[in-house]
Amino acid sequence: MSMFPPPPPLYEERGRRPNRREFWAKKSCCGREPEKTASPKNAVPIKKLSEKEIKQQVKTRYDEFAKQGGSADGCCPLVGESTESFALEHGLYSQEDLALIPKLAINLSRGCGNPTNFANLQPGEVVADFGSGGGIDLVLAAHKVGPTGKVIGIDFTPHMIERAKQVMKEAGLPGRADFILLDIENPQVPDNIADVVISNCVINLCPCKPCVYKQIFDILKPGGRLAISDIVTIGDVDPKVREYFQSIWAGGIGGAIPEDEYFKIVQDAGFSQIKVVARHILGSKELDEMASCPGEKFSPAFSKEKLAQIQGKIVSTKFVAVKPKE
């Protein structure tokens, strides 16, 4: 029996949703239309990358993105339709959440959900954010765990760490976060210190997902839990098409693996009570934006034709799981 609920309808079937630009700038619809074909200037080269090259590509692009202060055009919408059920189902940020977050963190935000929304964080807990980026979820987590708790941001790009520190200060929460500049696949991630691990659209970027889940398992105290938002694939994706997207790994699609394979990795790492709390298939605009994350300046746009080949096959999933006590 599948552990996943049936996929909800595509966004398009629900009508158009407001995007982050509309939210912040009250401008009309979110910018660029997908290109008809990639121009020679930004054409995507098909090259099989080694793990080392993947990491270098991801690190360089996100570091440069952070250095430049981010931008308001994100990879995923920050807010959904105004109905509560939409926001809950899609794990997005509420207006109340967004009111707590400095603009810098919004501009650097490149998540695909809001793990603090379903992590059931409690005062006094220690929360580690794997791939904390500009700190959007650190701010929300710090509010939830309060002054007796602690948040720990882990990221491998120096500029993201610097920006997230600045964000915590601007949010009026200095001293409430520790930061570790480290690859989340690295065994040097400390053991047994966290009650909860959150992660938002990061593990899809990691070439060795079992390595990341091993580190998540190890950093958690026995009985600790995870709350993750990530990108996976469903259905048959032509291997050639997959390879093509993998050439731009830093976009959120290249590193996405099949959903069943993904949850087997989580299970094999030792987690129990794996429960998908929300899941949706990316609509065409989301897909277009996600594919060139953190922004077209850093990851060139894919052509409309290429995107059509994966339409309906890219899923944003939000789930929880527990590290057994024994």
Ligand SMILES: C[S@@+](CC[C@H](N)C(=O)[O-])C[C@H]1O[C@@H](n2cnc3c(N)ncnc32)[C@H](O)[C@@H]1O
């Ligand atoms: C798509 S952004 C998401 C950032 C943040 N979680 C958010 O919701 O805005 C991915 C982040 O993960 C970081 N990252 C990617 N791979 C990593 C790795 N192997 N180790 C540590 N950080 C990593 C990047 O530097 C970047 O800050």
